[in-house]
Amino acid sequence: MRYFLHLAYEGTQYHGWQVQPNTLTVQLELERCLTQVLRQPIHVMGSGRTDSGVHASHQVAHFDAELGEGPDEATVVYRLNRALPKDIATRLLHAVPERAHARFDAEARTYEYHVRLVPDPFSVNHSLYLDRMPDVAAMNEAAACMLGSFDFTSFSKVKGGENHYVCVCYEAGWHHTPGGLMFRIRSNRFVRGMVRLVVGTLLLVGRGKLTPAEFKAILLAQSRVDAGGAAPAQGLFLSRVEYPLGLVPEAAVPVGMPYFVTR
Amino acid sequence: MRYFLHLAYEGTQYHGWQVQPNTLTVQLELERCLTQVLRQPIHVMGSGRTDSGVHASHQVAHFDAELGEGPDEATVVYRLNRALPKDIATRLLHAVPERAHARFDAEARTYEYHVRLVPDPFSVNHSLYLDRMPDVAAMNEAAACMLGSFDFTSFSKVKGGENHYVCVCYEAGWHHTPGGLMFRIRSNRFVRGMVRLVVGTLLLVGRGKLTPAEFKAILLAQSRVDAGGAAPAQGLFLSRVEYPLGLVPEAAVPVGMPYFVTR
Incomplete structure (x- = not known):
């Protein structure tokens, strides 16, 4: 099954999104924690890269996993947030059609x-x-x-x-x-x-x-x-990645306010 | 001449307000930068201490200095912000009567x-x-x-x-x-x-x-x-230190909004 994961991160500590040898990246941390929480090797594909030190208040990535009889999506979000470093957070995980693609389907x-x-x-x-x-x-x-x-x-x-x-x-x-x-x-x-x-x-x-x-x-x-x-x-x-109507729940990106609220 | 300085700080990096041996404190950094900018030894008295890791969106301190023919107050604020680490900032400096006291006069x-x-x-x-x-x-x-x-x-x-x-x-x-x-x-x-x-x-x-x-x-x-x-x-x-009417300019603490705006 393919899933879309919606997340945010404070990029100060990271050498950008994409996995690179011997550096800390958001993708690396995300894959490590998803692999730990779902107990299967997970590879994620982001909607796009962000550079070193750049933040995301809304980023989307897809991955394939078999949740089977395992935890539901809200539980995965909860466990994932506990596993992730505090400067990365997720709010929503949802199944998408097999061929949905976080990068190529972003409008x-x-x-x-x-x-x-x-x-x-x-x-x-x-x-x-x-x-x-x-x-x-x-x-x-x-x-x-x-x-x-x-x-x-x-x-x-x-x-x-x-x-x-x-x-x-x-x-x-x-x-x-x-x-x-x-x-x-x-x-x-x-x-x-x-x-x-x-x-x-x-x-x-x-x-x-x-x-x-x-x-x-x-x-x-x-x-x-x-x-x-x-x-x-x-x-x-x-701050926002948009997909065709129906691919992403309407609740994913509240219009008119940042996806993640800051004080 | 006695002055009141209004400031804000992000306390994460500091062992609180008050100077202590061998630790980084807000008072220590402030005194170091004021001494450098005013070219005379400056000791400040805060309205109160804050603990290690605690922030201030509005803190007030007094000090005595002779500005004489030197820079005006707005120029001191500008130079002080350039000298201070970025997690400490000042917005206002103003003269007060000789016996005004940042701690004892706070109401x-x-x-x-x-x-x-x-x-x-x-x-x-x-x-x-x-x-x-x-x-x-x-x-x-x-x-x-x-x-x-x-x-x-x-x-x-x-x-x-x-x-x-x-x-x-x-x-x-x-x-x-x-x-x-x-x-x-x-x-x-x-x-x-x-x-x-x-x-x-x-x-x-x-x-x-x-x-x-x-x-x-x-x-x-x-x-x-x-x-x-x-x-x-x-x-x-x-988030706010209040003084008797007239001691502090009204502009110092806008009512109804934080003294320092955050995103």
Whole structure:
């Protein structure tokens, strides 16, 4: 039987999602704990990778297992949370059709990038600190250039492995939050390093170092050369992965609030 | 000239507020950075101590310094935040009359204790996790027994140093939050370890191990023997220190929101 597991993690301690030799990753911890709780070797496939230090308030992975007469799904969630380190948590496990795929069936992914504008000792690992307010209107004008279908070579790490760099971007904009700003971008897919490079370059627009028109020219150039540096990992959250209607229970992702509530 | 400094800290890395030999404390870091920024030896006096691992979203300390023709107060705040470790932050510095005292002039202190009822990887260091909802009505009935003037010997660590154990408690109750519960207690003063012992004992009421009447009997017994264990430090925040009208600018503590905004 194939299952979808919905989870969240605080990425500070991890070298990203994907298993790599001799490093601690979220996938590694998850597979270790699932194997222990289900008493069978488990391999998971995530909806996508997150980089070292990047968080997820909603990530989805699939795996195959025979639960048989064993514990029900809610019990597995309970035991899994007891087994997992506290910086990884799961809220929901549900069966899916045999051919459902956490990565290939995902229709959209959403990332959020958090900026704090006041010194806040409680969000040091969850946001980037800026000591002055950037030009939000200019950043939003630039961000709007990405809406639609574009080749994001300019905002990719170009480490290869991707077939193409075209992403269809449904939403891209900055929002005011109580302690600062949040950039949210929703797209059918993302190329490697894309959100942090986009945010790093938008922040140059916010500081007046680039105009929105120059941002657009960088995007259209399909060349990595002129983009800004990557924004630091600690502000970035994978915040939602969306699937076709019916594949995932409606309760999985409450609309209008973060999947995992933070204080 | 005497100054009041308003600050917040994430207590996870610190052995509490007060300077002790060979340990990292908030007071130690603050004095080191103030001495560096103001270029004169600075000793600070806090409104009260916080224990190892306890946080403060609002703490106040006073110190004496000669700023003379030097930087203005906003500049000191800016430089101090650059010098301080990121888990300590200041928002406000203002002059006070020569005899104003951060500890003796404080009229009330408020503590909050945060409980999460869903596994939340982002508040691991900022709340206590409970895997089932306690009986909030019973906990609130018990908490109401503390309102007024009582001897809190039953809820003190009894390590001496206090003249008396009487506290006048103005507010004590549990509130629902998006991810769990929060206990808030406001009192003219607190004895050592009081909030964590009160919360630990209230949680026994919440699990049906004690009745509200038994909680009241424990309080009135003025004996440490029957109280529950101390709740863990990571859920506790010193959240507000109040002074007589006029001593502190109104802007220092926005009413109705936390002093430091967290995501």
